[in-house]
Amino acid sequence: MHPPKRRSIFLSRPFCLAQKQRSSKSYVSSVSDVTASKIPGGLEWPHSNLEFLDRSFAHMDFCFAVPKGLETIAHDDIRENVGGVGVILVVEGSGFVYLRCDKSQNHADIVSRINNANLLSVESCYTILGTCTMPKRLINEKNPEILYDWIEKQMQDKTLFAWDECLAAIKSLVPSLSDTKLASDNPTVVTKTDGLMKFRASFEKNDHKHTVASQDIAGAIGSVVLKRFPHWKVDLKHYDLEVFGTWLTQMPNFASTHQPSSPSFSEAPDVPFLLAITVPTSGSKSTNYRNRVAFGRTAMRPTIAHCLVRMANPRPGDIVLDPCGGVGTIPIEGAYAYPASLFIGGEVHGPAICESARANVQHAKLYPKLMKELYRIIRPHGRAFLVTQGHKVMNRVLEYPWCANMFEVEQKVEITIGYRVYLYVLVRK
The missing domain is CATH 3.30.2130.30 (VC0802-like)
Structure with missing residues (x-):
């Protein structure tokens, strides 16, 4: 059998500006x-x-x-x-x-x-x-x-x-x-x-x-x-x-x-x-911080990035390129909503921006890997106690259907250890 044919999709910020007209x-x-x-x-x-x-x-x-x-x-x-x-x-x-x-x-x-x-x-x-x-x-x-x-x-x-x-x-x-x-x-x-x-x-x-x-x-x-x-x-x-x-x-x-x-x-x-x-939402109070910890001077809002990716409607196997990736908002939002497609981001502005984008990508990838590994090593009905400052990303991961099937959030407590962090008590299903 021949592998499925891939499409290439070009996605970048000027596309959004045209929509406002x-x-x-x-x-x-x-x-x-x-x-x-x-x-x-x-x-x-x-x-x-x-x-x-x-x-x-x-x-x-x-x-x-x-x-x-x-x-x-x-x-x-x-x-x-x-x-x-x-x-x-x-x-x-x-x-x-x-x-x-x-x-x-x-x-x-x-x-x-x-x-x-x-x-x-x-x-x-x-x-x-x-x-x-x-x-x-x-x-x-x-x-x-x-x-x-x-x-x-x-x-x-x-x-x-x-x-x-x-x-x-x-x-x-x-x-x-x-x-x-x-x-x-x-x-x-x-x-x-x-x-x-x-x-x-x-x-x-x-x-x-x-x-x-x-x-x-x-x-x-x-x-x-x-x-x-x-x-x-x-x-x-x-x-x-x-x-x-x-x-x-x-x-x-x-x-x-x-x-x-x-x-x-x-x-x-x-x-x-x-x-x-x-109406209170189950996620963070501000969507501007979704899936990222580093920001650029002209960072795109995640809601706009998601709309742009949704307009492109990538199919499984498609390659989506954002040549003006900045801190990586479009590739990150795209990879979250369309995991069967490959998202690539580029940036001409030098290593500082690239490091910010890399930090966002690594931050977004860390928690899913952690939760899957915790599920593997914890016995049924066992508990995990996690302290993190990145509670917005943590909340997002806990809302994933696959993660909700693995863990139940027993308690979430805001604590201060010189700065504000959050304690999560999770029970393995």
């Missing part, structure tokens, strides 16, 4: 029996204070932050890993992919499914509290207090934002939420038993220009959250939950399969405002 449009992908034309409400996104969620809250909507210009590629990743629960909407050029869940679905189960999904093209996921439109005059308003007052007024409107439904959906992933519940007689007052809920607020202008800094707008959002949940505590680094706000460049439209380009910001009569809660 595509026009802004959207399409809907139905991943269940529900079709876009049958969605109740026929949302047209009129320019008034109307919310994104159906006010019956029978639907729950999610949005996935993905690389801008590569939304259609990320759509395939989301459909393959989280498909079958509703309708996926892509708004090209927006940096977001949306998911509207079916009424028959259990929202908590969907959140758990997203949490466990291996979404390599997704930077973060949010469950949408709601949206409304902000008057255009607030963009040009020089007094920031007027903007803050508008945000507070909108967030206090309980008909606009589905706090109870969204918090209930992510409750199983945020243990401290189990000790916080809304008083039935006054939904703005919180009763609390034990524990302490830590949160942070963040905001992105998303290509909109405003004189007020994003962190100041985030502070305004956070202050309203504290009024609603007075027993919560602000913690910008070690938080249990993140409340995320942004100005959208274009309102999503589930009523049609194609959405025309939105008017430019200067022509739009109002500005869409979205408020959401981050």
Whole structure:
């Protein structure tokens, strides 16, 4: 028999830049029996204070932050890993992919499914509290207090934002939420038993220009959250939950399969405002550190690298060359997602960059080899105690299906030995 014919694939960074020049449009992908034309409400996104969620809250909507210009590629990743629960909407050029869940679905189960999904093209996921439109005059308003007052007024409107439904959906992933519940007689007052809920607020202008800094707008959002949940505590680094706000460049439209380009910001009569809660993921909090420990000045984000490799769609036996490999992000992401193909990276910038790339490759290869060797030498139900500073890569390896079949994570503890490290207690299956 003749060996399978190999293809050669050229992959590099300029390919990504070309993707950003595509026009802004959207399409809907139905991943269940529900079709876009049958969605109740026929949302047209009129320019008034109307919310994104159906006010019956029978639907729950999610949005996935993905690389801008590569939304259609990320759509395939989301459909393959989280498909079958509703309708996926892509708004090209927006940096977001949306998911509207079916009424028959259990929202908590969907959140758990997203949490466990291996979404390599997704930077973060949010469950949408709601949206409304902000008057255009607030963009040009020089007094920031007027903007803050508008945000507070909108967030206090309980008909606009589905706090109870969204918090209930992510409750199983945020243990401290189990000790916080809304008083039935006054939904703005919180009763609390034990524990302490830590949160942070963040905001992105998303290509909109405003004189007020994003962190100041985030502070305004956070202050309203504290009024609603007075027993919560602000913690910008070690938080249990993140409340995320942004100005959208274009309102999503589930009523049609194609959405025309939105008017430019200067022509739009109002500005869409979205408020959401981050869905915790099983991996690291930041995808920027995935599978690497060394960085270059122009290192590509792993999510972009994965999308580029996914676009190339290498088949088993293919050879993929990245001649501008830098610290090796594209070859590493490609080898992880397509282990049956050969990925080669080159770099002209000298040994320093090559050493960084080599460090990332060796770091990514070390842990799988270690886990396989531990499985070989440890008896069934035996335990391994591992102390490592590279917990992000360790978490990634433990999520591999083959590794999950070998070991059960009994405990993970953060400890300090002059610097922060993590202790893993693993039980051999």
